[in-house]
Amino acid sequence: MRKFQVTVLGCGSAVPTSWHNPSSQMVQYDNRQFLVDCGEGTQMQMIKYKVKYAKLDHIFITHLHGDHFFGLIGLMNTLHLMRREKTLHLFAPLDLHEIIRTQLRLTNTRLYYPLDFHALEDYRNDELLYENKHLSVRSFPLKHSVPVWGFLFRENPLHPNIDKAFVKKYKPSIEQIKTIKEGADFVSPEGKILPNDQITIPSPQPRSFAYCSDTAYLESTAEYVKGVDLLYHESTFDNSREELAGITLHSTAAEAARVALKAGAKKLLLGHYSARFKKDAQILQKEAREIFPESYLSDEGETYDI
């Protein structure tokens, strides 16, 4: 099975504290890396937690609040000083392009590498941002005081494996193996039909990871992330501050849990903790688990398998 995991680089909210950095996560699938959000100090967090970024070609920024992107220009600058030559793909709200271009222009920086900026624009539906042979990344709308997008990383459906005893006995051609993997039955030289499900071993279910931050509780999120294996959903506040969550368009841990429950998620990761939760945000986990038992606090430097 290909490596599919996420490392949390920052799980605090807008004001940095001694216990949390602002938002950032590094997703790794197979031999590719994808960075989601890039708060100030993200590159230092990568150094601290020994997260390399040699295979990072795609960065996704959810929205234009500073705690989600102030570290991007510094990371881009370091890649430049390191003489990176590969294209860097950046998926972000359109205005970030102007912010970056302004800084590059006024610091007389001509990047060593091409920057391919993809504006997140369709704010009514989900949208395919990236796909390779094994994985796709889609955006979907969330709800905050500025336009904000969630991101869904989903493995493509995997082909079934072919039963080894069948291969040994019937010696199918490469072309036949291909059609069997795509669902075809096998017809032997003698005209015997072997149904597909008798000669294949079902593949594991495709895995998926969704990142939802920042957002108020939103009905539609569960639809977009239906059946997700790992859901990261912001949980800025506990139940006692539900009203404040409503006003600031953030979520409580219980609301994050409701999304996970409704989506049929396998596991929920909480994060984007308000600065008022010091090292101990256990109350968030407790309140989330009352609704969705598989709720866990995320922490910086931790890697979660998907």
Add this chain to the structure above:
Amino acid sequence: MRKFQVTVLGCGSAVPTSWHNPSSQMVQYDNRQFLVDCGEGTQMQMIKYKVKYAKLDHIFITHLHGDHFFGLIGLMNTLHLMRREKTLHLFAPLDLHEIIRTQLRLTNTRLYYPLDFHALEDYRNDELLYENKHLSVRSFPLKHSVPVWGFLFRENPLHPNIDKAFVKKYKPSIEQIKTIKEGADFVSPEGKILPNDQITIPSPQPRSFAYCSDTAYLESTAEYVKGVDLLYHESTFDNSREELAGITLHSTAAEAARVALKAGAKKLLLGHYSARFKKDAQILQKEAREIFPESYLSDEGETYDI
């Protein structure tokens, strides 16, 4: 004597490492704070080293290389979220104003506090940027690949103290005390003249601190910082990389020491270390001391009295 000290928040160079953050120093004089440079992560460094910023009203940025200002927008944003109301004075190259305004505009941020931007412009002479009753801050030109300014913090000349035995015996009026402190002699009711130097105790010499980074070795620097108590001068490279220092318009530790020697500085602080020096930059101190014995490596979190 009033408190006059500097705390180093970052003494690395352009590429952050696990051992150094990019440039920033907090100068404290009496009950005021002055931040010089603000590389990415400066606000986290302040948290880490318990450097409060309640008395910070003036920030000075030397030049527009990212490792000297990428942390500014994050710090400004935190001050905004903290509902700061006092004016923040920013002394920086003109283009930084556009960078800040662009980010504030595109993130829909209307700062809670007034930002008073002072462009560093005169690049041929030194210039008075700030003064209060006790302290002045001047800029002076350095030499790098982009316009860069050094900053000199200098205490105003202090009035002498008046000899206590004289006060007890002659009971001078408040007006007389004022004129004596300003240098006048005292004439007793009997017409006896007491020369100023016999009734006063000389005040300590005014103290000063200069910050020079980034810069190539420059003859004129010693003139601008003549007699400085504490000189912070970048020392990106050791002697073996003198040529590279020349090409990149940085200084070696020996060059920093030559400036200190020529200026008649009391003490030299080295910093802005190339990433190639890991935790041990002792060679820089060694090479500097061969020219100027009072040379010291600066380190993050350390506070130096001036």
